Amino acid sequence: MDTLTVFLAVIGLVFLVAGADVLVRGASGLAAGFGLSPLVIGLTVVAYGTSAPELAVSLAASLRGQADVALGNVVGSNIFNVLFILGSAAIIVPLTVAWRLVWLDVWVMIGVSALVPLFGRDNNISRWEGAFLFTGCVLYTLWLLWQARRGSTAPAAPEENSQQAGTPPVWASALRVVLGLALLVAGARWLVEGAVTFARVLGVSELVIALTIVAAGTSLPEVAASIAASVRGQRDIAVGNVIGSNIFNVLAVLGGSAALSRGGVAVSASALAFDIPVMIAVAGACLPVFFTGHRIDRWEGFLFLGYYGAYVVYLILDASRSSHLDSYTAAMIWFVLPLTAVTLAVVTLHALRRNGAPSL
Numbered sequence: 001m002d003t004l005t006v007f008l009a010v011i012g013l014v015f016l017v018a019g020a021d022v023l024v025r026g027a028s029g030l031a032a033g034f035g036l037s038p039l040v041i042g043l044t045v046v047a048y049g050t051s052a053p054e055l056a057v058s059l060a061a062s063l064r065g066q067a068d069v070a071l072g073n074v075v076g077s078n079i080f081n082v083l084f085i086l087g088s089a090a091i092i093v094p095l096t097v098a099w100r101l102v103w104l105d106v107w108v109m110i111g112v113s114a115l116v117p118l119f120g121r122d123n124n125i126s127r128w129e130g131a132f133l134f135t136g137c138v139l140y141t142l143w144l145l146w147q148a149r150r151g152s153t154a155p156a157a158p159e160e161n162s163q164q165a166g167t168p169p170v171w172a173s174a175l176r177v178v179l180g181l182a183l184l185v186a187g188a189r190w191l192v193e194g195a196v197t198f199a200r201v202l203g204v205s206e207l208v209i210a211l212t213i214v215a216a217g218t219s220l221p222e223v224a225a226s227i228a229a230s231v232r233g234q235r236d237i238a239v240g241n242v243i244g245s246n247i248f249n250v251l252a253v254l255g256g257s258a259a260l261s262r263g264g265v266a267v268s269a270s271a272l273a274f275d276i277p278v279m280i281a282v283a284g285a286c287l288p289v290f291f292t293g294h295r296i297d298r299w300e301g302f303l304f305l306g307y308y309g310a311y312v313v314y315l316i317l318d319a320s321r322s323s324h325l326d327s328y329t330a331a332m333i334w335f336v337l338p339l340t341a342v343t344l345a346v347v348t349l350h351a352l353r354r355n356g357a358p359s360l
Contacts (some may be wrong), residue, residue, distance in 0.1 A: 004090060005193070005197045006194065008190040008193065008194055008326045009190060009193070009194020009197075010194075011187075011190060012186070012187040012189070012190030012191030012193075012194060013187065013191055014131070014166055014187070015183045015186055015187025015190070016183070016187035016191060016221075016224045017185075017187075017224065017228075018183055018187075019179075019180045019181070019183025019221075019224065020180065020181070020184060020221075020224035020225045020227070020228035020229075021180075021228050021230075021232075022176050022179055022180035022183065023046065023049070023050075023176070023177060023180025023181060023183075023184065023225055023227065024180075024228050024229045024234055024237060025173075025176055025180075025232075026173045026174065026175070026176025026177035026178075026179075026180055027041045027042070027045055027046050027172075027173075027177060027234075027237055028041075028234055028237070029168050029172065029173025029190040029268075030045060030170065030173045030177060032173075033169070033170035033173055034170065035149075036145075036148045036149075037148065037235070037236065038234055038236040038237050038240075039100070039101070039239075040100050040144055040145070040147075040148040041237065041240075042229070042236055042237035042238070042239070042240025042241045042244060043105065043144060043240040043241075043243065043244035043247075044141060044144055044145070044233075044244060045177060046177075046225055046229075046237055046240070046241045046244070047240065047241050047242075047243070047244025047245040047248055048141075048244065048245075048248050048252075049177065049180075049181040049184075049221075049248075050181070050184060050221035050222045050225050050241060050245060050298065051077075051221075051222070051245045051248045051249055051252075052181065052185055052221070052252065053185055053189075053217070053220075053221060054073055054074065054077050054219070054249055054253050055252065055253050055256070056185075056252045057255070058070035058073050058074065058254070058257040059253075059256060059257055059260065060160045061172075061258040062258075062260050062261040062265070066119050070253065070254055070257035070258070070261075070265050070277075071116075071120075071125075071254065071265050071266070071267055071271060072271070073253070074249045074250060074253050074254045075116075075271065075275050075276060075278075075279045076087060076275075077245075077246075077248055077249055078113070078201075078218050078246045078250070078279050078282070078283070079241045079275075079278060079279055079282050079308070079311060079336050080219045080308065081219055081222055081245055081249075082242060082246065082283065082285070082286060082304065083282060083305065083307050083308035083311070084216070084219075084223070084304070084305065084308045085219065085222050085223050085226050085242055086226070086239070086242050086286075086301070086304055087297060087300075087302065087303070087304030087305035087308065088223070088226075088227060088301065088305065089099055089226045089227050089229075089230040089239075089301070090230075090296040090297065090298060090300060090301030090304070091298050091301040091302060091305070092230055092231065093230045093231060093235070093241055094295055094296060094297050094298055094301075095177045095230060095235045095238055095292045095295060095296040096235045096236075096294065096295050097290045097295055097296060098236055098239075098240075098294070099294060100292050101239060101240070101243060101290060102287070102290045102294065105240075105243050105244075105247070106180075106243060106283070106286050106287055106290060108247055108284045109243055109246050109247050109283050109286070110280065110284055112133070112136065112247055112250045112251055113246070113250060113279055113280045113283045113299060114280055115133065115250070115306075116254070116267075116276055116279070116280075117272055117276050117277070117280075119133075120267030120271075120272060120276070121272070122267075123160065123264070123266065123267050123268070123272075124264050124265065124266055124267060125254070125264050125267060126257040126258065126264040127258060127259050127261070127262075127263040129255075129264070130254070130255045130256065130257065130258025130259035130260075130261075130264060130265065131258075131259045132255070133251045133252075133253070133254060133255025134251060134252055134255035134256050134259055135255075136187060136251045136255070137248060137251035137252040137255065140247065140251065140321070142286060151168060154317055172236075175263065178331065181221070184220075184221035184224060184225065185221060187220070187224075188252055189217075191217075197250045211239075220269065222241060222245050225237075225238075225241050226238040226239075226241050226242060227235070229241065231330075238342075239296070246283065265297050267305065267360035282307075285344075286336055288345070289303075289304075289343040289344065292344075303340065306308065310332060310336070313319055313328070314328065314329070314332070315356075
């Protein structure tokens, strides 16, 4: 491994950290400058911007005639975003969840995720179905901005709405957002390249590299942005970034890739049988977790991280055709998943009895 690779990996990590901080500062400034809530900025500007690597990878693959890569990129990123990013951020600082995420945007995420197996039931997402999804992204974004301008989103805290002395002008905040996104994308690329090279030197198999480092690489901007936002107290941006990114990935990244590819996007039988249902289940798991106290506690963060680890282990066992796969799958289906479902159900019922549902 040459010195340049190590240097770029280190610089990539520095760019990720610096870019995340600059992006969150710029997004907070935009929210104050335009009178929008940090949540809306997180759902749009931050979420769409940090999904730029997924968009670049999927569009390039579709233009090269490798449209099936787009599906794996989107499904894998969406699973990673919820389980790993929200899990990690919640472990660092328990995250407060705005009511509109629970009652509106999470349902949108679940709904668009459910469209993937619906459109792909014939093992292909056609060009017109891709155009339909991409149009949905445009309409969803316009709806978010329209709601925000009409003041129909949940009211932010007074300190978030007030223009404090010394608040930078809008153009400066927008410049910070652009600079932060550029640093995130460059940093993610260099860090992934360095990590892959380092893993090969250590003798790690190409399979493990593909299932871990490369698969998570395009989501590194979301990781950095959400963790930086949670540390800085901008928890609406941290959670909104993940939910908005997942919606954008399905509607814009997958939809755009299918619309641009002559043959649409191929949907394999194995993806329909396992990975896509996991993506939908992960999206659905946000409802009880977000609803209980409208926050993601540390134990729920550990739960998310644990399930991401279990998902990666399953992928490795399945790809290597391990003899332990059947026993591992049985343990997950008959013990771990039911125990988790019962725990979340009890916690949710307790929260319902204590607080009830808010009137919309």
